[in-house]
Amino acid sequence: MxxxxxxxxxxxxxxxxxxxxxxxxxxxxxxxxxxxxxxxxxxxxxxxxxxxxxxxxxxxxxxxxxxxxxxxxxxxxxxxxxxxxxxxxxxxxxxxxxxxxxxxxxxxxxxxxxxxxxxxxxxxxxxxxxxxxxxxxxxxxxxxxxxxxxxxxxxxxxxxxxxxxxxxxxxAPLYAFGIWLSLSVSAGFISGYVFRVAEEARRFANALSASQVALAREQRLSSLGALAAAAAHELGSPLGTIAVVAKELLHDMPPDSPFTEDVALLQSQVMRCREILAELARKPEADGGDPFERLPLTALVEAAGAPHRLGHIQFTVERSDGSVGEEPIVRRSPEIIHGLGNFIQNAHQFAGGRVTVAASWDAKSATVVVMDDGPGYPAHLLSRIGEPYLSARSERSGHMGLGIFIAQTLLEKTGALVAFSNNRSGGARVVVRWDRGVLEPED
Structure with a gap:
């Protein structure tokens, strides 16, 4: 007991x-x-x-x-x-x-x-x-x-x-009460105000640290992709030589030779290696691994959204009818890939069945709009979307979190302006806009 x-x-x-x-x-x-x-x-x-x-x-x-x-x-x-x-x-x-x-x-x-x-x-x-x-x-x-x-x-x-x-x-008692009241009110106000400011500073410091970790991870993946593409290219020549030699050996070898099966196996495995390297070179991580490689804006959006596609969600990348002039050719930077990828992933998470990314451009600017058909952003929090740790809740109506802050921070680092709103027909809408001189710098 x-x-x-x-x-x-x-x-x-x-x-x-x-x-x-x-x-x-x-x-x-x-x-x-x-x-x-x-x-x-x-x-x-x-x-x-x-x-x-x-x-x-x-x-x-x-x-x-x-x-x-x-x-x-x-x-x-x-x-x-x-x-x-x-x-x-x-x-x-x-x-x-x-x-x-x-x-x-x-x-x-x-x-x-x-x-x-x-x-x-x-x-x-x-x-x-x-x-x-x-x-x-x-x-x-x-x-x-x-x-x-x-x-x-x-x-x-x-x-x-x-x-x-x-x-x-x-x-006088009334004056003494006034002193007590003023100090008491000051105590409550100062403690609340200083704590709020300090807590906001700590949150932003933690969120910026998390964004740096995310960017470092994206840069490591880009480096690995570039290394894989280079390895696929460099290994292609020796594998081609081995394939030619194996083919010649198989051609010159008598049908009853005990080594015929071994050479045939060698030839098949060489072909398998070449297929693996070709597949590796075709993967988005390797194909655009070099952050200085340039590609069209719509292709960049496709690459950003590829890892986040879900089978039951219809994902579409389209060129807006209002686009004027040639499509921007931009760098495949980790900041843009990870930032747009976060917004696309967030849209897939809350979408009812469709996610649309529309790219548009003119002589002065380029814009990417990420839209879904989900519940949209809560109206009372719309003006605060993008703040780190906006809410600890995880309701489907939230569209909130550290991921949005990280995405916005990374994209703003590239010179983008990010705006959040809701579609008139329902669903969330994220508009990312760059000046073409910033997004498409001259070499």
């Missing part, structure tokens, strides 16, 4: 923090201990300088014993923290939150001893929370913001008088 109760308690403790994120106990923290140690040393130096100025220069009476004890506790904890591998330790989210929580409580104690919210330095209570919002998870930021509001409320209700050489009239 005791074991069962202990097991239940462990399970409850493990899940009690939900919906707290996994980062709460993640050992791969976003901040090093050295950074927080440096911030605390700056705070300690500022606190000592303020105490010395107020007590010695201005002559205001301070409860020096408790004040110096509070500052000394921070000094002691910082020295202990420095002993942990010189501060090079990366803190888990929980440990960093506890570290900043202590700083908030220590500053609250100093303000309690020196006038509470009437102390002009009370605004510094927002500093630890701002640091937390920039580096910690949402769960930790919410907890520390709550702690900050508790500290502000305590200081508004209980505190020692503000150190002053002569008696001061007590602050």
């Amino acid at each position: 005791t074991v069962t109760a202990a097991s239940s308690l462990r399970h409850a403790m493990t899940h009690a923090g939900r919906p707290g994120p996994a980062q709460w106990t993640n050992l791969d923290g976003r901040v090093t201990l050295r950074t927080l140690i440096l911030i605390r040393w700056i705070a300690v130096i500022g606190q000592l300088a303020t105490v010395a100025t107020v007590q010695l220069v201005m002559g205001f009476p301070l409860p020096l014993g408790p004040v110096l004890a509070a500052i000394g506790a921070s000094v002691l904890l910082n020295l202990v923290a420095m002993a942990q591998r010189g501060g090079r330790l990366r803190l888990a989210d929980r440990d960093a939150a506890l570290y900043l929580g202590y700083d908030m409580l220590q500053l609250t104690l100093l303000l309690y001893l020196t006038g509470g919210l009437a102390n002009p330095f009370a605004i510094l209570l927002l500093a630890p929370m701002t640091v937390a919002a920039a580096i910690l998870s949402r769960y930790s930021v919410v907890l520390l913001t709550g702690l900050n509001l508790v500290c502000l409320t305590v200081l508004a209700m209980w505190h020692f008088p503000l150190p002053w050489p002569e008696p001061m009239p007590s602050v």
Whole structure:
């Protein structure tokens, strides 16, 4: 019974923090201990300088014993923290939150001893929370913001008088409430705003890293394709020589020779090798493996969509009737192949039965439009399509995700403009447009 109760308690403790994120106990923290140690040393130096100025220069009476004890506790904890591998330790989210929580409580104690919210330095209570919002998870930021509001409320209700050489009239209750309210609102606004900005920066950094990985993979595939094409070309000559020699041997060999079957087998295997090399050379990965090889725009679209075709989806690449002039001859770059391929794959994923890619051009620009007959983009998210990690849900109506961001980033790298919309008859529509001078540069 005791074991069962202990097991239940462990399970409850493990899940009690939900919906707290996994980062709460993640050992791969976003901040090093050295950074927080440096911030605390700056705070300690500022606190000592303020105490010395107020007590010695201005002559205001301070409860020096408790004040110096509070500052000394921070000094002691910082020295202990420095002993942990010189501060090079990366803190888990929980440990960093506890570290900043202590700083908030220590500053609250100093303000309690020196006038509470009437102390002009009370605004510094927002500093630890701002640091937390920039580096910690949402769960930790919410907890520390709550702690900050508790500290502000305590200081508004209980505190020692503000150190002053002569008696001061007590602050009007309404004015004191205004100070508390302004600091509380500032705490909520700053924590929310800083966390949102920092989280967006982290998301974009992660998404750009993912796009670089995708581009590197496409470049490796292109290199392998070029190598395969070169190998097929180079091996063709020696295999042709072997085939000629085998044919001559078979022709000159008597019918009853014991080596007739072996030579015939050799000849058949040579033919098989030549077929394999010919097939390898015909594959899109090898045929356009060289990123500097040029091909028509419609052929480029065909190559981008070839790996993503599904048997039950009708896939069509067409030239728009409004095209004017000669078709652009463009480089088969990994960015364009992977970017258009992602959009075509996304269209196949959500299409009801048809995906159409229309290419058009004139003297100034070239455009590729990817359309499907699926549910289209959600209207309330249409203006945000292309942002990384737009939604964690995977409904079929989503048309969202990191893949769209990667595709847009890669195509914009080639000078393209990407726009998202819905067709009037239903389905999603992606328009990719280049200036011909950018897409079709002169050699």
